[in-house]
Amino acid sequence: MAGELPSVEACLERYIPASDLADVKRILYGGEARKLNLPDAAVSAAQERDFELLGYGFDAAPEQLRRPRIVRVGLVQNKIPLPTDTAVAVQVAALHKRIEEIVEVAAMCGVNIVCFQEAWTMPFAFCTREKLPWTEFAESAEDGPTTKFCQELAKKYNMVVISPILERDEIHGGTLWNAAVVISNSGAVLGKSRKNHIPRVGDFNESTYYMEGNTGHPVFQTQFGTIAVNICYGRHHPLNWLMYSMNGAEIIFNPSATIGTLSESLWPIEARNAAIANHCFTCPINRVGTEYYKNAFTSGDGGKAHHDLGHFYGSSYVAAPDGSRTPGLSRIYDGLLVVEMDLNLCRQVSDIWNFKMTGRYEMYAKKLTEAVQPYFTPNIIRE
Numbered sequence: 001m002a003g004e005l006p007s008v009e010a011c012l013e014r015y016i017p018a019s020d021l022a023d024v025k026r027i028l029y030g031g032e033a034r035k036l037n038l039p040d041a042a043v044s045a046a047q048e049r050d051f052e053l054l055g056y057g058f059d060a061a062p063e064q065l066r067r068p069r070i071v072r073v074g075l076v077q078n079k080i081p082l083p084t085d086t087a088v089a090v091q092v093a094a095l096h097k098r099i100e101e102i103v104e105v106a107a108m109c110g111v112n113i114v115c116f117q118e119a120w121t122m123p124f125a126f127c128t129r130e131k132l133p134w135t136e137f138a139e140s141a142e143d144g145p146t147t148k149f150c151q152e153l154a155k156k157y158n159m160v161v162i163s164p165i166l167e168r169d170e171i172h173g174g175t176l177w178n179a180a181v182v183i184s185n186s187g188a189v190l191g192k193s194r195k196n197h198i199p200r201v202g203d204f205n206e207s208t209y210y211m212e213g214n215t216g217h218p219v220f221q222t223q224f225g226t227i228a229v230n231i232c233y234g235r236h237h238p239l240n241w242l243m244y245s246m247n248g249a250e251i252i253f254n255p256s257a258t259i260g261t262l263s264e265s266l267w268p269i270e271a272r273n274a275a276i277a278n279h280c281f282t283c284p285i286n287r288v289g290t291e292y293y294k295n296a297f298t299s300g301d302g303g304k305a306h307h308d309l310g311h312f313y314g315s316s317y318v319a320a321p322d323g324s325r326t327p328g329l330s331r332i333y334d335g336l337l338v339v340e341m342d343l344n345l346c347r348q349v350s351d352i353w354n355f356k357m358t359g360r361y362e363m364y365a366k367k368l369t370e371a372v373q374p375y376f377t378p379n380i381i382r383e
């Protein structure tokens with residue numbers, strides 16, 4: 001979008017004096033992330049295919065009894081390639097094609113686990129409150145065309161694929177869900193994780209389409225690490241992150257769709273804080289671009305009807321358990337962020353900070369059990 005700042009990091013690089021830049025990065029990002037050497041073929045393919053390609057690495061200290069557990073994750077952010085009034089099947093096919101060309105580059109970069117953005121096969125059309133044609137984008141998580149497409153990618157590239165889609169569950173009355181399908185590198189569907197928290201903010205009218213998820217906090221044991229998916233608005237709920245961590249997640253992906261005016265100042269904080277609080281890696285991903293709808297819609301606030309939800313600001317990044325983080329991908333371009341991580345860092349940081357040992361979970365569990373009762377009285381001490 002014309003006039004949008006391409007990237008905060010590029011701005012810092014350009015305007016902070018060289019003598020101060022290392023300190024600024026240490027304070028803002030927890031240090032200068034190690035740059036990955038990505039293959040020339042991948043760099044030129046990304047250029048030809050018109051997307052940004054960045055690579056960083058997080059290291060852990062060598063241990064005597066455990067070998068390093070190195071994994072490469074790939075975070076994909078993209079615009080919708082076609083106008084929102086193009087035929088549904090044509091839009092889906094164009095998105096499959098776009099993702100295929102990005103995943104091919106991810107494979108060249110040695111990515112083991114790739115994750116796409118929330119509802120990646122469609123425009124984020126829930127703002128409109130119209131049912132058709134948007135509900136036609138919904139597919140079976142188990143054997144829909146997008147899952148089949150991702151299974152082929154997973155087998156071809158020996159890669160775990162996380163595919164967040166609008167799910168139609170035919171077995172339960174054709175209900176709709178916002179779900180992430182997790183496909184093993186063998187090509188088998190490992191399972192799905194449904195979005196637990198549905199936004200009721202601004203034009204994010206998702207509650208018109210689907211309900212809060214009923215799959216809890218599943219964690220998937222893959223060949224490359226133990227992973228979970230906390231979809232978008234769940235990012236604002238610290239206990240949601242905690243529960244994935246309680247189930248043993250070492251990497252929590254956060255595929256999202258969110259806009260500048262609402263959440264951009266929260267974006268660098270929430271997932272990074274979750275990585276710190278839970279001794280794990282977190283991977284927030286956001287789409288890019290502004291999606292235009294032919295029929296105007298209102299926000300129910302007396303304001304003018306409008307044709308778009310706002311600017312999706314990308315800025316996908318990875319945060320590590322020690323609180324350091326990579327720079328973000330661009331705010332406006334499609335991109336692939338490749339991040340190498342040694343999962344041994346999770347336990348190493350846990351042994352330093354001990355949040356799992358010092359957390360007073362019993363006390364919280366007891367009080368929360370009381371607090372959700374209708375006749376709860378808060379413990380306020382007055383004079």
Ligand SMILES: NC(=O)NCCC(=O)O
Pocket residue numbers: 118198199204232233256257258259262263
């Ligand atoms: N997709 C979604 O849940 N967006 C809500 C806005 C936000 O969480 O920033």
